[in-house]
Amino acid sequence: MFSMVNGFRNYSQQAIEALRYIGQGFIVTSDHMNRLPMTIQYPYEKLVPSERFRGRIHFEFDKCIACEVCVCVCLINLPVVDWKFKKNIKKKELKSYSIDFGVCIFCGNCVEYCPTNCLLMTEEYELSTYDRHESNYDQIASGRLPISIIEDRTIESISSFDFSSKKIMEEHSKSKTVTKFLD
Numbered sequence: 001m002f003s004m005v006n007g008f009r010n011y012s013q014q015a016i017e018a019l020r021y022i023g024q025g026f027i028v029t030s031d032h033m034n035r036l037p038m039t040i041q042y043p044y045e046k047l048v049p050s051e052r053f054r055g056r057i058h059f060e061f062d063k064c065i066a067c068e069v070c071v072c073v074c075l076i077n078l079p080v081v082d083w084k085f086k087k088n089i090k091k092k093e094l095k096s097y098s099i100d101f102g103v104c105i106f107c108g109n110c111v112e113y114c115p116t117n118c119l120l121m122t123e124e125y126e127l128s129t130y131d132r133h134e135s136n137y138d139q140i141a142s143g144r145l146p147i148s149i150i151e152d153r154t155i156e157s158i159s160s161f162d163f164s165s166k167k168i169m170e171e172h173s174k175s176k177t178v179t180k181f182l183d
């Protein structure tokens, strides 16, 4: 008789414990159901990159003196600088310049060390192509101005700072509420 009562008590305790876990799981699930998605509806919405974002490199042909500093500081000697020495003016003449953005790691070394500031990192990040050879930008391709997300009226641009700070604050307050509830 005593063992039966004991068994029944154990069983009730386990059932209560199980119900508690189910309840906790349900609270967490319902909390997630109320949250806004952490993603944006790309390509209808796009994040505006932060000010120091390291995107596609813009190159100014006229400013380049073909010194090849960018090649020396590049971890993989990526920029291809083609030049010819002009004896009459005792200067190098730049013939072509290219960077393969399929290989570039966007470290920004070349931009940092270029003595004439003819390289600049832009906010452009949509660089995928169907053919990898198209990622190799010559001076004409890398000389075009970056496409600005803000000026594109067909999409909704979202500031990455606003997006992340709003989400972080939202998540922070939600997690605090859930923790309080579960305690």
Ligand code: SF4
Binding pocket: 063, 064, 065, 066, 067, 068, 069, 070, 071, 081, 113, 114, 115, 116, 117, 118, 119
């Ligand atoms: S460091 Fe600047 S100036 Fe020198 S070759 Fe490279 S891009 Fe041209």
Ligand code: SF4
Binding pocket: 070, 073, 074, 075, 076, 077, 078, 079, 099, 103, 104, 105, 106, 107, 108, 109, 110, 111
């Ligand atoms: S960003 Fe870095 S990896 Fe790309 S070309 Fe410049 S130095 Fe090389």
